[in-house]
Amino acid sequence: MKYIKQIYLAIIFLFLYAPIGVLIAQSFNASRYRGHWTGVTLNWYEKLFNDARIADALSNTLSIGLLSAGIATLLGLITCVAMKELSRKWRATFLSITNVPILNADIVTGISLMLLFMGLGLKLGYVSILLAHIVFNVPYVILCIMPQLMALDKSFYEAALDLGASPFKAFMSVVLPELRPSIFAGFLLAFTMSADDFIITHFTKGAGVDTLTTEIYAELKIGIHPEMYALSTLVFFFVLIFVMLFAINRRKLIKYEEVLQ
Amino acid sequence: MFNRGVRNILLTPFLIWAGLFIFIPLVCIVWYGVTDYDGNFSLANMGLIFKHGYFDALELSIALALISTVICLLLAYPLCLILTERQRDNTTIISLLFILPLWMNSLLSTMAWQTILEGNGIINQIMRLFGLPDLQLINTPGAIVLGMVYNYLPYMVLPLYIALTKIDKRILEAARDLGANSWQTFTKIILPLTIPGAISGITMVFIPALTTFVISALLGGGKLLLIGNIIEQEFTFHYDWHIGCALSVILMIFIVLNMLLTAAFDKSHEEEDF
Numbered sequence: 001m002k003y004i005k006q007i008y009l010a011i012i013f014l015f016l017y018a019p020i021g022v023l024i025a026q027s028f029n030a031s032r033y034r035g036h037w038t039g040v041t042l043n044w045y046e047k048l049f050n051d052a053r054i055a056d057a058l059s060n061t062l063s064i065g066l067l068s069a070g071i072a073t074l075l076g077l078i079t080c081v082a083m084k085e086l087s088r089k090w091r092a093t094f095l096s097i098t099n100v101p102i103l104n105a106d107i108v109t110g111i112s113l114m115l116l117f118m119g120l121g122l123k124l125g126y127v128s129i130l131l132a133h134i135v136f137n138v139p140y141v142i143l144c145i146m147p148q149l150m151a152l153d154k155s156f157y158e159a160a161l162d163l164g165a166s167p168f169k170a171f172m173s174v175v176l177p178e179l180r181p182s183i184f185a186g187f188l189l190a191f192t193m194s195a196d197d198f199i200i201t202h203f204t205k206g207a208g209v210d211t212l213t214t215e216i217y218a219e220l221k222i223g224i225h226p227e228m229y230a231l232s233t234l235v236f237f238f239v240l241i242f243v244m245l246f247a248i249n250r251r252k253l254i255k256y257e258e259v260l261q
Numbered sequence: 262m263f264n265r266g267v268r269n270i271l272l273t274p275f276l277i278w279a280g281l282f283i284f285i286p287l288v289c290i291v292w293y294g295v296t297d298y299d300g301n302f303s304l305a306n307m308g309l310i311f312k313h314g315y316f317d318a319l320e321l322s323i324a325l326a327l328i329s330t331v332i333c334l335l336l337a338y339p340l341c342l343i344l345t346e347r348q349r350d351n352t353t354i355i356s357l358l359f360i361l362p363l364w365m366n367s368l369l370s371t372m373a374w375q376t377i378l379e380g381n382g383i384i385n386q387i388m389r390l391f392g393l394p395d396l397q398l399i400n401t402p403g404a405i406v407l408g409m410v411y412n413y414l415p416y417m418v419l420p421l422y423i424a425l426t427k428i429d430k431r432i433l434e435a436a437r438d439l440g441a442n443s444w445q446t447f448t449k450i451i452l453p454l455t456i457p458g459a460i461s462g463i464t465m466v467f468i469p470a471l472t473t474f475v476i477s478a479l480l481g482g483g484k485l486l487l488i489g490n491i492i493e494q495e496f497t498f499h500y501d502w503h504i505g506c507a508l509s510v511i512l513m514i515f516i517v518l519n520m521l522l523t524a525a526f527d528k529s530h531e532e533e534d535f
Contacts, residue, residue: 005343009355012340015411016362019373022383023365026376034376075274082271098275100283103464105472105516107489108509111496112286115506119289135282138275167267198368198475203496216368220479224372232369239364247354 020236027229034224044230051227057215058231060126061195064211068133069190073183075134076141080149081171095146101136102143109136110203117204124206132204133197137190144186145179152178290513293506306507315491315508322487325402326470329409333417333466334459336410341418342451345425356422363415371408371479378404378480400482408476416465424458425451460523467519472512488512
């Protein structure tokens with residue numbers, strides 16, 4: 001039984017990583033055509049740093065990701081704090097409204113926002129993409145913060161009030177630090193969703209402005225520039241190292257706590 | 262925490278936000294969907310769904326989305342069971358390794374499946390090594406299902422995994438002490454306790470699978486059209502917003518139906534429990 005489980009894990013693992021392996025291999029492939037192996041090269045990595053289009057798309061992706069995640073985190077946090085004070089019934093109603101962009105299909109969200117922006121006379125471009133990303137990021141932030149806020153012990157906050165702190169001060173110095181992990185998780189999730197979004201960006205972007213995903217989609221028809229494989233390989237290993245460090249630290253932390261106990 | 266006045270002030274930004282960016286856009290879609298080019302009320306564009314090509318696309322979308330959802334469910338349950346029963350130490354790293362592929366751009370990894378499945382692709386090259394005949398893998402409904410399962414499996418795994426970790430281990434021990442075998446423990450305890458997780462997983466997989474146009478464009482070779490492809494073409498090729506919106510409204514009907522269905526299932530299950 002133990003072996004069956006390990007084989008099962010291995011098969012799923014292979015399924016998840018097969019295309020990633022292919023992409024990494026392609027980033028070292030001397031030929032610019034995929035599926036046609038002509039030798040190993042680091043050429044694409046070198047070219048990557050001189051590619052203005054990719055640099056442009058990358059900076060759009062990063063700035064839209066950070067800005068939309070930041071604004072969504074702020075809006076989501078304020079809304080969560082307010083929703084905690086609502087009656088159970090109203091809170092449920094509000095939560096179902098906040099969830100609409102997640103539950104709705106991306107294509108519908110994208111088209112509906114495009115219609116709104118064009119109706120308002122807003123030129124489709126950087127700002128419209130940013131607004132659209134905030135729209136679908138807010139629910140992810142709320143999803144992360146709300147459970148922790150609901151589980152929060154009110155008595156610390158009340159103690160701070162009794163000791164003479166203003167509600168705002170008490171919130172900032174007692175509640176906010178408690179919420180830090182879920183705020184961070186919400187921000188990170190929002191950034192990830194923004195960076196990987198294609199469909200909503202596709203409908204709300206204008207000519208001339210591209211994020212990495214829309215740039216890739218445009219290249220799909222004419223053949224992907226291998227520099228793109230090089231970039232995603234770098235991103236992948238960057239995240240891999242980050243995640244591994246996180247896991248190792250967590251492990252050390254758990255061990256440390258066990259020793260203390 | 263705050264008095265009502267402060268609460269309402271804090272609630273205002275979101276209410277304005279939701280009105281402007283959630284409610285009005287949906288009204289726009291419905292408006293375009295039920296009017297003709299002169300702005301008069303008309304259901305003619307919605308009726309187009311019964312036209313030959315459109316209806317086939319809708320049927321194919323529903324079928325492929327259902328198949329993908331079932332496959333995701335069948336793959337995710339054993340995976341999550343194995344992951345949760347392991348020791349805490351290892352689980353963190355192994356679980357992280359299962360989330361990691363999410364950070365690879367999904368367009369690129371779906372395209373990598375092209376390289377694996379196509380006529381001269383990796384699988385066919387391996388087949389040739391063994392002297393076996395080539396397989397037609399790319400541009401088939403199967404390839405689209407594979408792409409859907411690949412892209413959306415994490416959305417099934419995550420809620421299921423969370424639901425499984427929440428089960429009190431003592432309940433499982435109690436079941437075992439009372440003489441239940443693994444299968445009985447699974448069907449009588451684990452399955453009922455994880456149904457809410459499974460339901461949110463089903464919604465999270467079914468909706469994007471039903472409405473995607475990217476996966477079918479990449480792995481269907483432009484011949485297998487899903488309803489998402491048809492809507493996308495209405496906007497980017499034909500510039501016919503009315504037809505595009507009418508078809509989107511039909512998609513929304515399916516989304517709402519799916520939500521009502523899962524909500525009803527969720528509720529009936531809760532009542533059973535308490």
